[in-house]
Amino acid sequence: MIKVACAIIEHEGKVLCAQRSSKMHLPNKWEFPGGKVKEETLEECLTREIKEELGVEIIILEQLPSNEHSYPETKKIQLIPFRCSLQTFKIMLLEHSQAEWFPIEKLKSLDWAEADIPIVNYYIKKYK
């Protein structure tokens, strides 16, 4: 199983969501920024991926329950979310087509990658 760490980045009651580009796997789907865990801890992976994808430093606050999901034609993933805040605020779009801040009540209306749906539902229930 492939472990993927992702960041639910919060700021002033909103959450940073990122849209995958049309050239990525799961084109145009919304996700939480992050990526596959290499030879490193989950926290090291998340810090590295967020720097690579958005050019910012995060503060990791809390790990939330993970979700296992199989997409057709790829290995099963375990998506492991962390609530985070930002340490630096100059967001750059280095991989995604867009990144936007959404209030929690708007999260449900986005077209999420399938593996994210239980995580989004858990987050809304717990933090709205």
Ligand SMILES: Nc1nc2c([nH]c(=O)n2[C@@H]2O[C@H](COP(=O)(O)OP(=O)(O)OP(=O)(O)O)[C@@H](O)[C@H]2O)c(=O)[nH]1
């Ligand atoms: N980062 C991230 N990946 C997700 C989420 N939901 C989800 O299904 N995924 C999937 O998890 C995998 C993460 O791989 P990635 O492509 O973002 O990470 P990476 O940069 O390490 O991979 P690469 O080097 O193979 O391109 C992808 O298959 C992606 O579609 C999510 O919320 N965040």
